[in-house]
Amino acid sequence: MQNDQLALAQTRGSVDPRVKRPLPAWVSTTALLLPTYGWLTLAVFLPLLTMLGFSFMSATPMGKTPVEFTLKQYRAFIDQPYLLRIGFNSLMMGFWTTLFCAILGFLAAVALVRATVGKAREALLVLILLPFWTNGLVRVFSWTMVLRENGFLDNILHMVAPDAGSISILYTRYAVVLGLVHGYLPYMILTCYIALVTIDDAIIEAAASLGARWWTILYKILIPMAAPGLISGAVLIFIPVIGSFMEPRILGGRVGVTMGTVIEDQFTQAFNWPLGASLSFTLLAVVLAIFATFSGVLRGRTAG
Amino acid sequence: MTNVKVKSVAKTYGPIPVLTDISTEFPEGSFTSLLGPSGSGKTTLLRIIAGFIKPDEGVIMIGNNDVTNVPVWGRNIGMMFQSYALFPHMTIAQNVAFGLERRGIKGEAAHKEVDRALEMVRLWGFGDRTPKQLSGGQQQRVALARAIVIKPSVLLLDEPLSALDRRLRQEMQVELLRIQRESGLTTIFVTHDQEEALTLSDKVAILDRGRIVQIGDPETVYEKPLTRFAAEFLGDSNFLSGKVENGAVRLSNGTVVRSDSALPGNGADVTLAIRPEKMSLATADSQPNRLSARITTVIYAGPVLSYILETPDGLPLKLFAQNRDGRVLREGETVSLSWSPEHTIAVAN
Ligand SMILES: Nc1ncnc2c1ncn2[C@@H]1O[C@H](COP(=O)(O)OP(=O)(O)OP(=O)(O)O)[C@@H](O)[C@H]1O
Ligand SMILES: [Mg+2]
Numbered sequence: 069m070q071n072d073q074l075a076l077a078q079t080r081g082s083v084d085p086r087v088k089r090p091l092p093a094w095v096s097t098t099a100l101l102l103p104t105y106g107w108l109t110l111a112v113f114l115p116l117l118t119m120l121g122f123s124f125m126s127a128t129p130m131g132k133t134p135v136e137f138t139l140k141q142y143r144a145f146i147d148q149p150y151l152l153r154i155g156f157n158s159l160m161m162g163f164w165t166t167l168f169c170a171i172l173g174f175l176a177a178v179a180l181v182r183a184t185v186g187k188a189r190e191a192l193l194v195l196i197l198l199p200f201w202t203n204g205l206v207r208v209f210s211w212t213m214v215l216r217e218n219g220f221l222d223n224i225l226h227m228v229a230p231d232a233g234s235i236s237i238l239y240t241r242y243a244v245v246l247g248l249v250h251g252y253l254p255y256m257i258l259t260c261y262i263a264l265v266t267i268d269d270a271i272i273e274a275a276a277s278l279g280a281r282w283w284t285i286l287y288k289i290l291i292p293m294a295a296p297g298l299i300s301g302a303v304l305i306f307i308p309v310i311g312s313f314m315e316p317r318i319l320g321g322r323v324g325v326t327m328g329t330v331i332e333d334q335f336t337q338a339f340n341w342p343l344g345a346s347l348s349f350t351l352l353a354v355v356l357a358i359f360a361t362f363s364g365v366l367r368g369r370t371a372g
Numbered sequence: 373m374t375n376v377k378v379k380s381v382a383k384t385y386g387p388i389p390v391l392t393d394i395s396t397e398f399p400e401g402s403f404t405s406l407l408g409p410s411g412s413g414k415t416t417l418l419r420i421i422a423g424f425i426k427p428d429e430g431v432i433m434i435g436n437n438d439v440t441n442v443p444v445w446g447r448n449i450g451m452m453f454q455s456y457a458l459f460p461h462m463t464i465a466q467n468v469a470f471g472l473e474r475r476g477i478k479g480e481a482a483h484k485e486v487d488r489a490l491e492m493v494r495l496w497g498f499g500d501r502t503p504k505q506l507s508g509g510q511q512q513r514v515a516l517a518r519a520i521v522i523k524p525s526v527l528l529l530d531e532p533l534s535a536l537d538r539r540l541r542q543e544m545q546v547e548l549l550r551i552q553r554e555s556g557l558t559t560i561f562v563t564h565d566q567e568e569a570l571t572l573s574d575k576v577a578i579l580d581r582g583r584i585v586q587i588g589d590p591e592t593v594y595e596k597p598l599t600r601f602a603a604e605f606l607g608d609s610n611f612l613s614g615k616v617e618n619g620a621v622r623l624s625n626g627t628v629v630r631s632d633s634a635l636p637g638n639g640a641d642v643t644l645a646i647r648p649e650k651m652s653l654a655t656a657d658s659q660p661n662r663l664s665a666r667i668t669t670v671i672y673a674g675p676v677l678s679y680i681l682e683t684p685d686g687l688p689l690k691l692f693a694q695n696r697d698g699r700v701l702r703e704g705e706t707v708s709l710s711w712s713p714e715h716t717i718a719v720a721n
Pocket of ligand 1: 385390408414
């Protein structure tokens with residue numbers, strides 16, 4: 069009798085009150101996602117939103133001037149056309165830095181993956197990451213020692229050819245790109261390295277057995293297969309580089325006026341936070357537009 | 373479609389000799405298996421022929437060309453790997469066309485060749501897929517198509533089927549053999565599956581610690597092993613040792629065993645190998661060679677019965693019997709075994 073009831077209860081699926089009812093799915097999902105989204109909100113969206121708010125203000129909300137809502141900050145590029153040229157120069161700086169990083173970083177990663185094994189590889193990887201760990205300011209200033217007139221580079225040249233002039237490139241755009249490449253190269257090496265180590269040796273051997281020489285293997289196998297690494301490296305480098313201000317300032321001197329330095333000036337010198345914020349967002353929009361076009365082109369090419 | 377010659381090839385890694393004085397020829401259009409235990413140097417030999425490894429000594433000839441110093445990409449070889457090694461970012465057709473492109477064959481001509489190769493491996497119409505969309509067996513067939521489409525001088529395969537399950541593997545063996553026969557490609561096949569080696573090859577080469585101990589057609593290598601290692605590695609063998617006495621062999625227990633093999637002079641030590649399936653339970657008209665032994669284990673495997681036996685002086689023996697007359701012997705029974713002198717092979721230790 070009792071057994072029958074039990075069986076009946078079970079087939080009906082009625083729930084024993086002592087058994088804890090599982091939480092509804094949405095509760096657990098929310099609980100699990102909360103740390104991630106909470107952190108994103110705190111660390112990314114709140115500051116961004118605050119900045120977005122600033123960009124619509126007529127003045128920094130800390131002075132005595134009354135603050136109003138305005139769109140005029142976003143007209144900066146129209147009102148001050150020299151900003152266009154600076155913006156273009158910044159993009160070019162980003163382009164060249166990313167390009168040199170991509171070439172050097174990819175080749176370095178290939179060498180690392182294909183020519184070394186085990187301990188030697190780990191040691192080299194650490195050496196490559198060293199510039200990453202040094203203070204950026206120290207790194208950039210040491211470049212001035214190397215590049216300035218009668219600096220390290222000139223000294224070496226004069227040892228070989230005493231009558232030669234100075235080859236100082238300090239305070240030129242070359243110096244800026246050089247300093248930036250030095251600082252950001254590890255990103256590219258790392259992302260390419262990660263993409264390349266996953267390629268099975270047999271794939272490269274198969275290509276060689278089919279008649280491919282090293283350059284064919286490079287551009288038909290390694291580059292396409294490591295493209296995700298190259299792309300993420302490029303994104304990781306391009307964005308901070310066009311906003312950078314330390315390297316342009318120290319190594320570029322007079323020519324080192326970039327969007328990064330202009331924006332920094334708005335915050336630290338001119339105390340015009342709204343303009344700095346609006347310039348930042350304009351730059352962000354341009355970068356996003358570039359990436360959107362770029363990824364569209366890439367997708368179109370792989371599909372075609 | 374040429375022959376391949378390997379002359380006195382040697383290779384050492386540090387102090388360890390991996391290959392020692394390998395000299396052999398792979399005739400035009402033949403299918404040769406390199407068979408040997410793990411670490412015997414099969415892969416090393418194959419990779420030396422392919423050009424991935426430079427031998428310390430020796431010469432590799434493909435046809436009439438000395439290719440010892442020719443890099444991989446110049447040797448015109450077809451290669452298949454255990455891991456398939458398809459290019460994941462290319463379609464099947466692009467994979468197959470890769471080697472053609474390197475030879476300057478493009479467009480319509482390449483297209484035709486690719487189609488023909490895919491047809492040969494029964495994957496026609498799969499050209500637009502990517503490797504990820506194919507099963508393991510299909511991927512390996514693409515790899516085969518990619519290797520043969522370039523009309524290589526020699527096809528090199530390093531355990532290409534060992535990643536496949538049993539059924540697929542047998543299917544692929546049949547395919548591989550058919551394609552090899554159709555194309556007439558000189559093929560060198562590394563395996564450590566002896567059954568695969570026997571069923572596929574015209575020639576089997578048995579490697580032991582960096583040396584080819586025996587090379588020949590499967591029947592000869594199986595029926596007439598030259599060394600104890602070959603007899604043991606390819607198939608199963610019973611070994612009897614004794615001393616030569618008047619053209620026969622006297623075992624330590626006094627039994628005299630006759631052999632058709634050429635025996636050394638009187639008093640010399642000799643090892644005889646007898647395949648377990650060549651022995652049978654003695655009847656009245658049985659062979660001259662006899663031993664009595666006690667059954668210790670019976671392994672019932674359906675069509676074949678395996679018995680593990682022991683002679684009174686402790687020598688272990690194996691006997692494979694057809695499950696024909698329905699009588700299964702019991703453990704503990706003592707039986708008399710007999711076999712013919714023809715199947716009694718003197719082997720080197
Ligand atoms: N690059 C290398 N450096 C040092 N030793 C090596 C190297 N390659 C192979 N060996 C050694 O050479 C021997 C033969 O290796 P090989 O790969 O040719 O064996 P194999 O017959 O193919 O074995 P398996 O059946 O396991 O594939 C092994 O003892 C191996 O340890
Ligand atoms: Mg091997």
